[in-house]
Amino acid sequence: MTRLVFWFADGIRLPLIFAAGALIAFMLPLEAPYAIRLLTQVAIYALLGIGYQFIFGLAGAFSLAQGAFFGIGAYVAALATLQWDWTGSLTLPAAILAAVLFAAVVAAPVLRLSTHYFALATLGIAQVLLVLAIGCVDLTGGSNGLAGIRTLMVAGIELDGWTGMATVWALVGLAGLALYQVRGSLLGLAFDVVRTDPYAAIAAGIPAARLRFWAFLASAGLAGLAGALQVHSIGVVSPEVLDFDIMVRCLVICVVGGIARTSGAIAGAFLVVLAPELFHALEGYRLLAFGALLLAAILFFPEGIIGTMEALRARWFGRRRFTQKLPTLRAPGRSLLATTRPVLNLERVSKNFGGVVALENVTLKVPRGEIFGLIGPNGSGKSTLVNVVTGLVVPDEGRVIVSGEDMTGRAPAKVAARGVARTFQTVHLHPALSVLDNVAVARIGDLPGGLFGTLLAIGSERRLRRARSEAVAILDALGLGGEVLRTAGSLPPGAQRRLELARALARNPEMVLLDEPAAGLSEPEQTYLAERLRVLKTRGLAMIIVDHNLGFLLRLADRVACLDQGRVVAIGTPDQVRRDPAVIAAYIGPGNPAYRPPEGAR
Amino acid sequence: MTDLLQLILSALSLGSTYALVALGFVLVLNATNAVNFAQGEMVVAGGFLAVALSPLIDLPGVALLPLVMLGTAALGLLLSLAAYLPLRTRPPTAVFISTIAFGIIVQNAVLALSGPEPATASALVAAGSTRLGEMAIGWQSLSMIATAAVLVALMHLLLERTQLGRRLRASAQDPEIARASGIPVVRLIVVAFALAGALAGAAGLLVANQFFLSPADGANYMLKAYIAVVIGGWGRVWGAVLGALLIALFESFVASLAGHLAADALLYVALLAVLLLRPTGILGEAVGRRA
Numbered sequence: 001m002t003r004l005v006f007w008f009a010d011g012i013r014l015p016l017i018f019a020a021g022a023l024i025a026f027m028l029p030l031e032a033p034y035a036i037r038l039l040t041q042v043a044i045y046a047l048l049g050i051g052y053q054f055i056f057g058l059a060g061a062f063s064l065a066q067g068a069f070f071g072i073g074a075y076v077a078a079l080a081t082l083q084w085d086w087t088g089s090l091t092l093p094a095a096i097l098a099a100v101l102f103a104a105v106v107a108a109p110v111l112r113l114s115t116h117y118f119a120l121a122t123l124g125i126a127q128v129l130l131v132l133a134i135g136c137v138d139l140t141g142g143s144n145g146l147a148g149i150r151t152l153m154v155a156g157i158e159l160d161g162w163t164g165m166a167t168v169w170a171l172v173g174l175a176g177l178a179l180y181q182v183r184g185s186l187l188g189l190a191f192d193v194v195r196t197d198p199y200a201a202i203a204a205g206i207p208a209a210r211l212r213f214w215a216f217l218a219s220a221g222l223a224g225l226a227g228a229l230q231v232h233s234i235g236v237v238s239p240e241v242l243d244f245d246i247m248v249r250c251l252v253i254c255v256v257g258g259i260a261r262t263s264g265a266i267a268g269a270f271l272v273v274l275a276p277e278l279f280h281a282l283e284g285y286r287l288l289a290f291g292a293l294l295l296a297a298i299l300f301f302p303e304g305i306i307g308t309m310e311a312l313r314a315r316w317f318g319r320r321r322f323t324q325k326l327p328t329l330r331a332p333g334r335s336l337l338a339t340t341r342p343v344l345n346l347e348r349v350s351k352n353f354g355g356v357v358a359l360e361n362v363t364l365k366v367p368r369g370e371i372f373g374l375i376g377p378n379g380s381g382k383s384t385l386v387n388v389v390t391g392l393v394v395p396d397e398g399r400v401i402v403s404g405e406d407m408t409g410r411a412p413a414k415v416a417a418r419g420v421a422r423t424f425q426t427v428h429l430h431p432a433l434s435v436l437d438n439v440a441v442a443r444i445g446d447l448p449g450g451l452f453g454t455l456l457a458i459g460s461e462r463r464l465r466r467a468r469s470e471a472v473a474i475l476d477a478l479g480l481g482g483e484v485l486r487t488a489g490s491l492p493p494g495a496q497r498r499l500e501l502a503r504a505l506a507r508n509p510e511m512v513l514l515d516e517p518a519a520g521l522s523e524p525e526q527t528y529l530a531e532r533l534r535v536l537k538t539r540g541l542a543m544i545i546v547d548h549n550l551g552f553l554l555r556l557a558d559r560v561a562c563l564d565q566g567r568v569v570a571i572g573t574p575d576q577v578r579r580d581p582a583v584i585a586a587y588i589g590p591g592n593p594a595y596r597p598p599e600g601a602r
Numbered sequence: 603m604t605d606l607l608q609l610i611l612s613a614l615s616l617g618s619t620y621a622l623v624a625l626g627f628v629l630v631l632n633a634t635n636a637v638n639f640a641q642g643e644m645v646v647a648g649g650f651l652a653v654a655l656s657p658l659i660d661l662p663g664v665a666l667l668p669l670v671m672l673g674t675a676a677l678g679l680l681l682s683l684a685a686y687l688p689l690r691t692r693p694p695t696a697v698f699i700s701t702i703a704f705g706i707i708v709q710n711a712v713l714a715l716s717g718p719e720p721a722t723a724s725a726l727v728a729a730g731s732t733r734l735g736e737m738a739i740g741w742q743s744l745s746m747i748a749t750a751a752v753l754v755a756l757m758h759l760l761l762e763r764t765q766l767g768r769r770l771r772a773s774a775q776d777p778e779i780a781r782a783s784g785i786p787v788v789r790l791i792v793v794a795f796a797l798a799g800a801l802a803g804a805a806g807l808l809v810a811n812q813f814f815l816s817p818a819d820g821a822n823y824m825l826k827a828y829i830a831v832v833i834g835g836w837g838r839v840w841g842a843v844l845g846a847l848l849i850a851l852f853e854s855f856v857a858s859l860a861g862h863l864a865a866d867a868l869l870y871v872a873l874l875a876v877l878l879l880r881p882t883g884i885l886g887e888a889v890g891r892r893a
Binding site: 109119121125128131251284288291 | 825828829
């Protein structure tokens, strides 16, 4: 019996029960046709909201075009019905397709914009469509819109009243399940990282642009479907479907309901449809009360309705225990020692930034299993070199060859896929995510099976379990095996550095570029890190390490290059470079005993 | 020629109201890094306050200006207390929604108090027009431009010459450092919201005579301010003013050639084109993003 109670209290079930209870209490006194109409509206808005959860909730992009996609779906369905006499089996797919196609067309220029520009651009698109709907009177009926759109008919069956409502709710169920699956999968983790820290996403090799693109299309498709269902349900279409008001409702659904959750979208949809009805008695002050309710909700329930319910549940039934079994070890990767060609080959690479020489004629070779140190004063071109290798900066001249393949001018994602991983100077982790998942998410590019597999893997996602198993193995090798369930943010700085390294290794790279890995580490932490890096080296991993801590770097590196004003002024073993007059003049400085330990002092 | 001058005059009078709204928008943006979606509703509130006051006081509209600005400044203050300060540490979308909610409240309060009909307030200085050669110059247009110019100049003095202005600019440039050097950031935020309210209220008074004002007009002004700030360079105070004037010129000229609807659509198309070609606005951002 208690188990049954706990089962109900778990996950999304309790909120759903609450919602159902409240709903029945609200609906009982209503007349059936009116109640059905309201519930259909709720379902349509839930569908719209679930769509918005993809782009806004999962991908974290503040799109203001969701209402526009709803409007496109509405007009396409209306016109197809009126002009060509299509039925629901055609209008619904047509509406989805139109919205998705439109989203795909605008995505290319718009998705690369950042935050408020993206918001305004999507708002601009919505406004253009609104003006077109008002202006193209011959096609759309202008401000008056079009009437007489018949109810939904699929495969010869008329779906109105009860059956129509059930159909829309069934679609909500399907869409909600898809969102639930994505959220609980490796993709969901990846979205979480993309939303929190774009640099962490780069470091983990997450194809952020592609994820955002798919999320944008998914949200557009569901909005188009919702729009089509709306016109079939109410029988008319007017520019109101493109109004900013729809967009506001969308935002309210997701933020007040609960961000990124299916249950949040459903709860939010109930709120936006039923709240104005509840305030019916207030007449002229109805929307005013709605605004006040909205303000109160955002002020007092920061996690939304669902988050608040979960907090309550935690208080009444205790926190959910972490039931997941610790994944078993599973070593990822391929043997790196099989071939002998150099991992990295830089040939006469030069780069200017507006007349300032960042790199000049740099030629380097890094073979397998070598730790290659890079030193030089600030502004000498070290970071540019790292950026050239990882594809963030395209050199003016010269070639970048990774494992025998010319990668000059290729996109960072392509370079990363070729086996180049990096860490950043400052720590970029997802602080709220577990140590385990910070690493597991980086396996995303290396595991088979894509979005479709995720959607179909009902209940549990194999890829996520496998990624976690492999992450444990990697973390173990770096001495983090005991910390896997802690949040990344709670680790001490030294362990965070190693966690970043673990994440880079999770991508199964042939070469890792480490930007100041020893910065801020204590002496024992540095020693431990160096020891771990030496183990990785014996497995054939090539490493380029940039660091100002010469004590750490010169003890660790096999070879060292010193850059000054973009040129390699010295290259050789640590001892050669340490004594090189050019290096002393440019970087170490004469009479700086701290950087020149006497012979045999190590 | 006279047509052209006439057009420029009406564009400038429209632009001067946009400029006031955008100026307030960018002040809040700089103080809080938040987009204030209620800024348009402040225009509506100011306009209807003017409409309500004008029959009570038998004076030209200019005399109402201080009263209206005081009223909407109080509203701006309320906005910051109710919808911004409690949400400061939350993600920016929370503030988006709270300001939208506040806007809904203001809009529907106006609607409930004065009905949905468009309204008009008394003229700023005098009704009618004067003639300059062939051209009829409306007193209202002239006085709108003059009033807005005076307000913008006053804002300039405030920002450049006073301690308050220096602090506002400092905390816009780097809030962390501003806080560290003892600038009362919270008080500045409240002041920025109040100033934004006052400027929007003034804009409301200005448009309430020349153009009809209806309670649902807020979104339009908010959007124009938003676009002006993006075009003028995110966070640039005088860029926003310039952007507002550009928008008004564009709108007036295209409208005279192709009608208002087309002007509206083409404005957004132009905005999208600007964002495509220069993803950080025509003038670039005021402060570069830090990694």
